[in-house]
Structures are given as C-alpha cells and as structure tokens.
Amino acid sequence: MRQQAAIAAKVFIQRDYTNGTVCQFQTKFPFELESRIDKQQFEETVQTLNNLYAEAEKLGSQSYIEGCLACLTAYIIFLCMETHYEKVLKKIAKYIQEQNDKIYAPRGLLLTDPVERGLRVIEVTIFEERGQTR
Amino acid sequence: MKNCEYQQIDPRALSVSPMSAQSGAAEEVRPVQPSRRKWEVFPGKNRFFCDGRIIVARQSGVLPLTLGLIVVTCGLFFAFDFTDPGILPRATPEEAADIEKQIDTSGSSTYRPPPRTKEILINQQVVKLKYCFTCKMFRPPRTSHCSLCDNCVERFDHHCPWVGNCVGKRNYRFFYSFIISLSFLTSFIFGCVVTHITLREYPHNVLKKIKGSWSSKRCTEETGNPYSYNNIITNCCVTLCGPMPPSLIDRRGVVPLSEASPAASATEVELPPFLAKNDSNMCTRSTKDVLERMFRSFYSGALCPPGTPKTARVGVEVSGSTTSSAERSPSAGCSRQHARRPVAAPCPPPFSRSSKKRDSLRSSNPAFRLASPSPSLSRTTLILGEGPDIGVIPIP
Numbered sequence: 221m222r223q224q225a226a227i228a229a230k231v232f233i234q235r236d237y238t239n240g241t242v243c244q245f246q247t248k249f250p251f252e253l254e255s256r257i258d259k260q261q262f263e264e265t266v267q268t269l270n271n272l273y274a275e276a277e278k279l280g281s282q283s284y285i286e287g288c289l290a291c292l293t294a295y296i297i298f299l300c301m302e303t304h305y306e307k308v309l310k311k312i313a314k315y316i317q318e319q320n321d322k323i324y325a326p327r328g329l330l331l332t333d334p335v336e337r338g339l340r341v342i343e344v345t346i347f348e349e350r351g352q353t354r
Numbered sequence: 355m356k357n358c359e360y361q362q363i364d365p366r367a368l369s370v371s372p373m374s375a376q377s378g379a380a381e382e383v384r385p386v387q388p389s390r391r392k393w394e395v396f397p398g399k400n401r402f403f404c405d406g407r408i409i410v411a412r413q414s415g416v417l418p419l420t421l422g423l424i425v426v427t428c429g430l431f432f433a434f435d436f437t438d439p440g441i442l443p444r445a446t447p448e449e450a451a452d453i454e455k456q457i458d459t460s461g462s463s464t465y466r467p468p469p470r471t472k473e474i475l476i477n478q479q480v481v482k483l484k485y486c487f488t489c490k491m492f493r494p495p496r497t498s499h500c501s502l503c504d505n506c507v508e509r510f511d512h513h514c515p516w517v518g519n520c521v522g523k524r525n526y527r528f529f530y531s532f533i534i535s536l537s538f539l540t541s542f543i544f545g546c547v548v549t550h551i552t553l554r555e556y557p558h559n560v561l562k563k564i565k566g567s568w569s570s571k572r573c574t575e576e577t578g579n580p581y582s583y584n585n586i587i588t589n590c591c592v593t594l595c596g597p598m599p600p601s602l603i604d605r606r607g608v609v610p611l612s613e614a615s616p617a618a619s620a621t622e623v624e625l626p627p628f629l630a631k632n633d634s635n636m637c638t639r640s641t642k643d644v645l646e647r648m649f650r651s652f653y654s655g656a657l658c659p660p661g662t663p664k665t666a667r668v669g670v671e672v673s674g675s676t677t678s679s680a681e682r683s684p685s686a687g688c689s690r691q692h693a694r695r696p697v698a699a700p701c702p703p704p705f706s707r708s709s710k711k712r713d714s715l716r717s718s719n720p721a722f723r724l725a726s727p728s729p730s731l732s733r734t735t736l737i738l739g740e741g742p743d744i745g746v747i748p749i750p
Contacts, residue, residue, distance in 0.1 A: 230452065238476060241509075296429075340449070
C-alpha cells in the first residue's frame with residue numbers, strides 16, 4: 221500500500237561494469253536506504269535482477285537459433301515474434317512490480333524499472349514517511 | 355503454360371467453308387467455349403502471371419538469384435537504416451544531480467568543469483569512462499556520443515552519411531549483412547554489365563564466335579551502322595526517350611469465340627481462312643511458310659534430311675496409326691503412300707488427346723524439330739497427303 225507522499229529523495233544504483241558491458245547493477249547498499257530496508261533484502265533484489273538480465277543476454281543455443289532464424293527470414297520474424305530479451309524484460313517488469321507491492325511500497329520506497337532509465341540505473345524513490353507504522 | 359493448339363490447314367475447308375463448319379460441328383461435342391484470354395493461347399514459350407499482366411520467359415535462368423539478392427539487400431538496408439542503433443536516453447535531472455553530487459566538484463556551477471573521467475576495472479583491465487556533458491551521464495564502455503544525431507549510442511561504430519543513421523549495438527548485424535550482400539550484388543551487377551557491354555560493343559563478333567562462323571576479325575559491317583542517326587546525342591535520345599512502342603501481343607485480349615472451332619481441343623484457336631489475326635495468324639503463317647519451303651525443297655530435288663523418315667513415323671504415330679508400316683518406308687519413300695494411308699481422321703481429335711504425347715514428341719525427337727517447327731506440321735502434311743485432288747505435299 222503506497223501512500224500519497226512527497227518524494228524525499230532518489231537513490232540511483234549504478235551499473236557494474238566489472239564483467240564488461242553485460243547489464244549488471246552494483247549490489248553495494250546505498251546508505252540512504254539504511255533506515256528503510258534490510259541490506260540483505262535489498263541485495264537479494266538487486267542480485268535477482270542481475271540474474272534476470274544475465275539470462276536475457278545469455279549466449280546460448282536459444283539465442284543463436286533465434287539469431288540465425290531471424291537472419292534467414294531477413295529479420296521479418298521480429299515482426300511476428302517476441303525476442304528472448306523482450307520476454308525476459310517482461311519477466312523483470314513483473315518481478316519489480318511484485319517486489320514493489322510486497323516489500324518496498326510498505327516501506328515507502330519505489331523501485332523504477334531500469335528499462336525506463338535506459339538500463340543505466342535502478343532508481344529507488346524514497347517517499348517521506350508520514351507517521352506510518354510498520 | 356498452354357501451348358497453342360494448331361488447327362491443321364484443311365484446304366478443303368479453306369475453299370468450302372460450310373464443310374468445315376459442318377465437320378467441325380459434327381465433331382463438336384461441347385458447346386461454345388468460354389472466352390479465353392489471348393495469353394492463354396499464346397504460341398510462344400513465355401509464362402504469364404496475374405492474368406496476363408506479367409510476362410516472363412520459360413526459363414528464368416538466374417532471375418531468382420538476382421531477385422533474391424536485390425530483395426535481401428534492400429531489406430537489410432531498411433533494417434539498418436530506419437532502426438534505433440542503440441541510443442541511450444539522456445539522464446533525468448535527478449540522475450544528473452546525483453552524479454554531480456557523487457563527484458566532488460570544488461568549482462561553482464557557473465562554468466563548465468573540465469571533462470570528467472571515471473576509471474573502472476573491466477575484466478581486470480582499467481577502462482576510463484568519460485562523462486558526456488550533453489547527456490549528463492558517464493558513458494558506459496564502448497558508448498560514444500554522435501554529434502550529428504546528438505545522442506549517446508551504445509557500441510557506437512560510426513555515423514553513416516550515405517544512410518543518415520548511426521551504426522551501433524542494435525543495428526550492427528544488419529549493417530554488416532547489408533555490406534556483404536551489397537558486395538555480392540555489386541559483383542553480380544558488374545558481371546552483368548561487362549557481359550552486356552561486350553555484347554553491345556561487339557555484337558557481330560561475339561555472336562559470330564558463338565555460332566562458330568567467325569570469318570574476319572574486323573567485320574566490314576562494323577564500320578557503317580545503317581541504323582544510326584549519325585549524331586550521338588540523337589542516338590541516345592532516340593534510345594532513351596524515343597516513343598514507346600506498344601505491346602503487339604495483346605496479352606489480355608479475349609480470344610474471339612468461334613463456333614467452327616473443334617471442341618475436342620479446348621485450346622484451339624479459331625482459324626478463319628486467311629483473315630485470322632494475331633496469334634492464329636501467326637500459327638497459320640509460320641506453318642504455311644514451312645510448308646512452302648518444304649514444297650520447294652522437295653521439288654528442287656533436295657535429299658531428304660536424315661531424320662525425316664522419323665518424322666513420318668512420328669506424324670503417323672500422332673494420328674494413331676500403326677508405326678510399323680511407317681518405319682518400313684525408306685528415305686526414298688518420300689512417298690505419298692504413307693501420307694495417303696488412311697489415318698484416323700483429318701480432324702483434330704487424334705491430336706487433342708495426345709497432348710502429352712505431343713510434348714514428348716516435340717522434346718524427344720530432334721528430327722521432328724528439324725523437319726517442322728511446330729507440332730501441327732506433321733499433321734498438316736498428313737492431311738494434305740490425304741486430300742484427293744490437292745497437290746500432294748508428302749512427308750519428305
């Protein structure tokens with residue numbers, strides 16, 4: 221349950237490039253959230269997101285088949301078919317929605333899907349607490 | 355493709371039209387044929403599509419390859435030209451503010467600070483990330499800002515001026531495939547052009563060489579072109595901008611319905627004597643030309659071409675008679691006897707039912723081809739031989 225509250229701050233979780241250009245986010249716990257949420261919980265969320273992105277960008281037989289099939293059909297197949305990446309992005313959107321509903325909204329936080337920010341950051345909006353009791 | 359079913363020339367019918375009408379009517383089993391388009395009875399070897407609007411040769415050659423190359427190249431071009439190369443959306447103000455906060459800037463915001471870089475470790479290697487002032491973010495690795503598009507593009511390769519789009523992470527594969535297929539297409543076209551230019555420049559030489567009758571290196575005909583307008587500009591203008599001649603074959607015209615047309619062969623073309631138009635006329639003309647030639651050659655004492663006994667055999671076979679007697683005929687027997695042997699009927703029914711036979715006859719018997727360019731010829735000859743008072747043109 222999210223209250224209509226003023227936005228106190230926004231925290232940005234930046235990308236982690238230690239493994240190259242693969243889409244990964246830093247799991248470092250931002251200090252602004254210390255008072256709001258468990259470090260463990262947050263890190264688990266970010267890790268799950270990282271795993272999901274890794275699955276989307278995975279170089280496997282499925283991605284190769286998809287790529288070759290697309291090439292052979294002159295990429296027309298993309299008009300009919302959803303790519304694996306898009307399917308995983310949908311999964312990620314659903315996951316973030318769930319997390320917001322179950323965990324973050326009750327704590328006055330909101331996770332924004334990174335795809336809305338160009339896969340650059342995970343934006344965490346911190347709402348002002350107005351006497352909300354947990 | 356339906357071949358033109360030639361109606362044999364029955365001289366009796368030519369002079370006495372009611373007879374032909376009667377005979378035609380007698381043989382007629384079916385009522386008047388439904389109207390057909392002329393392309394359906396076209397005698398040539400072309401194939402028609404879209405109800406006669408599109409005409410192609412029987413043997414398409416490498417057309418599928420050419421078409422395929424062109425279509426694939428065009429498709430890839432559109433794929434890489436009109437798609438997002440991997441543009442990074444600009445940072446929201448909050449993001450920018452956050453980044454600013456993270457970097458300790460001692461200076462005020464009134465002047466632009468010096469370019470900022472951030473060093474990170476990628477797979478144990480140090481990589482510098484640059485800060486983009488336009489997009490207000492640290493560019494991810496391999497991302498570059500395109501000044502023409504004013505965007506940061508992921509895995510930026512270059513901005514292609516020919517196409518007016520960047521080549522980046524998302525459209526690199528289309529660009530690469532496009533370049534490869536374009537190379538194939540270019541070499542293909544180059545080959546075509548070289549062939550055509552060679553043919554154009556030295557048509558006499560090339561064609562003579564092909565036909566094996568190469569007589570002189572510099573043909574005397576080359577020096578003068580009787581068809582030239584003696585002015586290069588005029589020549590070009592006439593070729594490129596001259597009047598466009600219309601199509602003479604009237605593909606989509608309707609074949610005139612004929613009550614005299616024998617019903618057994620559904621694709622028979624009506625053959626009004628000497629007044630036929632278009633393709634039926636063509637059939638008649640060509641058949642008559644060959645007949646005349648044969649007539650002349652026979653009476654000029656020309657030897658029978660080696661394959662002609664076969665023609666007789668074939669011709670007779672078509673009519674359904676036994677072939678054994680035909681085979682017995684020696685080359686000297688360019689005789690009227692065989693022509694006069696009672697064959698099944700002068701009328702088309704025998705020919706119509708053997709459409710497959712006819713095709714095989716045409717394809718498998720070179721002698722037949724030599725002797726007669728059209729399947730009707732042998733039948734024609736037969737019929738003529740049968741005519742009692744007609745000047746016999748036997749099968750040579």
